[in-house]
Amino acid sequence: xxxxxxxxxxxxxxxxxxxxxxxxxxxxxxxxxxxxxxxxxxxxxxxxxxxxxxxxxxxxxxxxxxxxxxxxxxxxxxxxxxxxxxxxxxxxxxxxxxxxxxxxxxxxxxxxxxxxxxxxxxxxxxxxxxxxxxxxxxxxxxxxxxxxxxxxxxxxxxxxxxxxxxxxxxxxxxxxxxxxxxxxxxxxxxxxxxxxxxxxxxxxxxxxxxxxxxxxxxxxxxxxxxxxxxxxxxxxxxxxxxxxxxxxxxxxxxxxxxxxxxxxxxxxxxxxxxxxxxxxxxxxxxxxxxxxxxxxxxxxxxxxxxxxxxxxxxxxxxxxxxxxxxxxxxxxxxxxxxxxxxxxxxxxxxx
Amino acid sequence: xxxxxxxxxxxxxxxxxxxxxxxxxxxxxxxxxxxxxxxxxxxxxxxxxxxxxxxxxxxxxxxxxxxxxxxxxxxxxxxxxxxxxxxxxxxxxxxxxxxxxxxxxxxxxxxxxxxxxxxxxxxxxxxxxxxxxxxxxxxxxxxxxxxxxxxxxxxxxxxxxxxxxxxxxxxxxxxxxxxxxxxxxxxxxxxxxxxxxxxxxxxxxxxxxxxxxxxxxxxxxxxxxxxxxxxxxxxxxxxxxxxxxxxxxxxxxxxxxxxxxxxxxxxxxxxxxxxxxxxxxxxxxxxxxxxxxxxxxxxxxxxxxxxxxxxxxxxxxxxxxxxxxxxxxxxxxxxxxxxxxxxxxxxxxxx
DNA sequence: CTCCAGTCTGTTCACGTAAACATTCTGGTG
DNA sequence: CACCAGAATGTTTACGTGAACAGACTGGAG
Numbered sequence: 001x002x003x004x005x006x007x008x009x010x011x012x013x014x015x016x017x018x019x020x021x022x023x024x025x026x027x028x029x030x031x032x033x034x035x036x037x038x039x040x041x042x043x044x045x046x047x048x049x050x051x052x053x054x055x056x057x058x059x060x061x062x063x064x065x066x067x068x069x070x071x072x073x074x075x076x077x078x079x080x081x082x083x084x085x086x087x088x089x090x091x092x093x094x095x096x097x098x099x100x101x102x103x104x105x106x107x108x109x110x111x112x113x114x115x116x117x118x119x120x121x122x123x124x125x126x127x128x129x130x131x132x133x134x135x136x137x138x139x140x141x142x143x144x145x146x147x148x149x150x151x152x153x154x155x156x157x158x159x160x161x162x163x164x165x166x167x168x169x170x171x172x173x174x175x176x177x178x179x180x181x182x183x184x185x186x187x188x189x190x191x192x193x194x195x196x197x198x199x200x201x202x203x204x205x206x207x208x209x210x211x212x213x214x215x216x217x218x219x220x221x222x223x224x225x226x227x228x229x230x231x232x233x234x235x236x237x238x239x240x241x242x243x244x245x246x247x248x249x250x251x252x253x254x255x256x257x258x259x260x261x262x263x264x265x266x267x268x269x270x271x272x273x274x275x276x277x278x279x280x281x282x283x284x285x286x287x288x289x290x291x292x293x294x295x296x297x298x299x300x301x302x303x304x305x306x307x308x309x310x311x312x313x314x315x316x317x318x319x320x321x322x323x324x325x326x327x328x329x330x331x332x333x334x335x336x337x338x339x340x341x342x343x344x345x346x347x348x349x350x351x
Numbered sequence: 352x353x354x355x356x357x358x359x360x361x362x363x364x365x366x367x368x369x370x371x372x373x374x375x376x377x378x379x380x381x382x383x384x385x386x387x388x389x390x391x392x393x394x395x396x397x398x399x400x401x402x403x404x405x406x407x408x409x410x411x412x413x414x415x416x417x418x419x420x421x422x423x424x425x426x427x428x429x430x431x432x433x434x435x436x437x438x439x440x441x442x443x444x445x446x447x448x449x450x451x452x453x454x455x456x457x458x459x460x461x462x463x464x465x466x467x468x469x470x471x472x473x474x475x476x477x478x479x480x481x482x483x484x485x486x487x488x489x490x491x492x493x494x495x496x497x498x499x500x501x502x503x504x505x506x507x508x509x510x511x512x513x514x515x516x517x518x519x520x521x522x523x524x525x526x527x528x529x530x531x532x533x534x535x536x537x538x539x540x541x542x543x544x545x546x547x548x549x550x551x552x553x554x555x556x557x558x559x560x561x562x563x564x565x566x567x568x569x570x571x572x573x574x575x576x577x578x579x580x581x582x583x584x585x586x587x588x589x590x591x592x593x594x595x596x597x598x599x600x601x602x603x604x605x606x607x608x609x610x611x612x613x614x615x616x617x618x619x620x621x622x623x624x625x626x627x628x629x630x631x632x633x634x635x636x637x638x639x640x641x642x643x644x645x646x647x648x649x650x651x652x653x654x655x656x657x658x659x660x661x662x663x664x665x666x667x668x669x670x671x672x673x674x675x676x677x678x679x680x681x682x683x684x685x686x687x688x689x690x691x692x693x694x695x696x697x698x699x700x701x702x
Numbered sequence: 703c704t705c706c707a708g709t710c711t712g713t714t715c716a717c718g719t720a721a722a723c724a725t726t727c728t729g730g731t732g
Numbered sequence: 733c734a735c736c737a738g739a740a741t742g743t744t745t746a747c748g749t750g751a752a753c754a755g756a757c758t759g760g761a762g
Contacts (some may be wrong), residue, residue: 019505019506019507021748021749022749022750023748023749031711032711032712032713033712033714033748033749033750034711034712034713034714034749034750035711035750036711037748037750037751038711038750040749041750042691045709045711046710046711047710047711049710049711050710061642062505062506064505064747065749066423066748066749067422067428067485068420068422068423068428068485068747068748068749069419069423069717069747069748069749069750070748070749070750071418071419071422071485071720071749072417072419072420072423072717072719072747072748072749073716073717073748073749073750073751074717074750075418075725076718076751077485079462079485091759092644093444096436096463096464100463100464100465101465104464104465107483109462109463109464110459110462110463110464111430111460111462111463112454112461113451113453113458113460113461113547114448114452114457133428134419134422134428141580153411153437154415155370156370156414158603175500210759235641236641236642236644236645237510237644237645239645240645243431249611261641261642263643264642264645266644266647267645268644268645268646270649271647280761290586290587290588290612291587291612291615291642292619293587293619294587294590294591294615294616294619295590295615295619295646295647296619296622296646296647298619311696313717330746349572362728364718372717372718372719373718373719373720382742383718383741383743384718384719384720384740384742384743385719385741385742385743386741386742388718388720388721388739389720389740389741390718391719392719392720395739395741396739396740396741398740398741401741416718416719417717417718417719419717419718420717420718420719420720420747421719421720421746422719423717423718423748423749424719424720424721424746425719425720425747425748426747513736523746620739621732657704676727681722703733704761704762705760705761705762706742706753706759706760706761706762707735707758707759707760708757708758708759709756709757709758709759710734710755710756710757710758711739711754711755711756711757712753712754712755712756713744713752713753713754713755714752714753714754714759715739715750715751715752715753716749716750716751717748717749718744718747718754719740719744719746719747720745720746720747721742721744721747721761722743722744722752723742723744723745723748724741724743725740725742725743726740726741726742727738727739727741727748728737728738728739728740729736729737729738730735730737731734731736731737731760732733732735732736
């Protein structure tokens with residue numbers, strides 16, 4: 001069957017590829033394999049000249065330790081799996097960056113898998129794929145509405161979820177979506193707007209749901225009329241589309257967009273229709289992406305502290321790893337402060 | 352020393368953690384380990400009822416294959432290392448996303464490492480870290496000016512670099528930076544601008560260098576005056592800072608920014624100074640990030656086809672893996688078309 | 703010189719898996 | 733019934749590493 005399998009690189013006959021092993025180095029240096037191992041792991045009690053001889057042999061053979069064998073022997077991989085929904089979305093990539101950096105500080109690398117949709121089945125697939133990878137812990141960003149109960153995880157794998165609701169089976173860290181959203185809406189009301197419209201994220205998204213609910217609640221608490229909700233898809237394009245409709249309605253004076261990208265698209269549509277921001281319409285976003293400050297006008301928005309979230313996610317994993325237990329009842333919240341810039345103002349006096 | 356090392360989970364005495372093994376499953380199912388292996392790898396010639404029995408035993412024990420052992424046995428990891436400079440930067444995250452997706456399609460996962468600066472030493476560090484990880488190939492995004500010769504790579508590790516210059520030691524894929532930049536500058540000249548100013552990326556960046564050189568060359572070819580170059584750092588903030596200066600100079604009517612973020616900051620500064628885009632100043636960016644279309648005004652920019660670049664990077668790795676050879680003389684280019692939107696126009700007639 | 707403590711190095715073994723080879727079983731043919 | 737081909741399963745072995753233990757060497761004290 002495989003007698004024409006192409007040129008196998010080395011190995012007398014047995015296994016494919018892989019470079020020189022610890023044994024080859026040992027032979028060349030005239031020492032035992034164990035001594036080579038000692039040098040390669042961090043040299044406890046190896047005579048300097050022996051060590052040099054070994055290092056020299058390593059260099060000569062171009063030896064690099066075989067990570068698989070090492071991991072097999074040690075029982076860990078020094079690697080964390082990371083499932084993200086959409087790498088592109090600024091919020092996520094900032095969290096990812098923070099996770100990668102925090103992991104690196106602890107000597108861990110990160111194995112990244114993305115899922116097309118936040119559906120439970122897609123996440124399960126991703127978990128499956130990672131399962132077959134070499135990971136010591138698993139971080140899930142934006143579990144959205146997926147119910148982690150259904151995920152077939154190895155029973156002892158430490159997990160941490162970036163989510164603002166406590167989902168009940170895994171420890172979670174999340175921004176204070178509700179507090180941030182309430183502050184955004186209240187800010188607009190305080191400026192004198194009668195009510196606030198809302199461009200929400202997709203309805204299968206947990207954070208979108210939290211923000212929409214907080215928006216509605218804040219309006220109700222203030223005794224204001226709650227306008228019909230508008231559904232976007234997080235993308236600037238969707239904000240633009242919805243904005244084209246909103247721009248026609250003169251009664252719309254304040255809009256809370258569920259993220260900065262949609263706010264950007266919305267402002268685009270308003271400008272295009274000749275409605276000025278914030279003179280005619282005030283706009284608040286969510287996330288505080290790097291560009292938000294440089295939109296025109298600079299965007300008032302709710303800041304998500306992704307860096308901190310990323311750090312805490314890694315911390316959660318490491319804590320479980322160190323204690324050799326799984327946490328399940330932990331839920332941390334990270335503040336989401338309102339950053340007031342120039343896209344909001346009091347409504348124009350009319351009549 | 353380690354006699355109080357905490358509760359070790361299982362294992363009669365020997366090794367730490369790790370779940371049930373193939374042997375445990377075999378015992379429970381009343382078959383040999385090899386049969387379990389056959390089921391877990393893809394069942395060639397296992398009687399259906401035996402297979403069911405094995406699967407049942409796996410479920411009962413919560414068995415997941417040990418990836419380290421598997422990788423050791425098979426000699427590969429089905430994993431690709433990815434070194435990126437800044438995950439945040441839109442250009443990079445789009446490439447990363449494409450790489451991850453392409454890798455997934457081929458059954459590979461991606462191990463992501465970021466470097467703080469594109470300096471050769473930082474990249475070397477990253478390689479070191481990945482070296483100790485389990486990877487079959489290595490993709491480096493934005494090698495910038497790092498000279499890959501100095502990287503201590505395992506001699507047989509397939510490498511692919513995302514870079515627009517042919518660096519000579521590893522196969523590279525890159526956008527047509529020069530063509531795109533020339534088109535951008537030429538577009539502004541064709542509109543009637545006397546000359547074009549340039550906000551460049553940092554001077555340790557290869558792509559920034561290519562774009563700046565192409566800009567200068569195009570102006571020279573057209574016999575135009577070449578203004579002093581302005582150095583940014585890729586960030587919108589840096590574009591804004593430089594823009595505050597530029598906005599004061601009435602002779603500036605056209606600016607080519609080396610990326611969209613800086614273009615955004617620039618436009619912010621111009622607006623703030625009361626200079627309108629494109630009426631008073633035309634602006635062209637580079638990258639065509641998702642938001643560029645929704646800036647105000649929508650940004651004329653050079654599109655980088657990150658998706659395609661990501662795909663080809665993975666393809667390059669796989670080709671080397673399949674052929675068991677390293678490529679070194681390959682260099683592919685991906686077109687970078689100019690996308691004309693509304694941030695560019697003919698200069699106002701004066702005098 | 704003998705003995706001992708300490709330092710350095712070597713030997714043995716197991717980690718979990720899968721390839722190669724060996725064996726058993728099945729059912730059909732002469 | 734003997735024989736055989738092919739399917740199904742079991743046995744042996746090696747992948748590269750590092751822990752545990754064992755042995756060899758050093759130099760100083762008695």
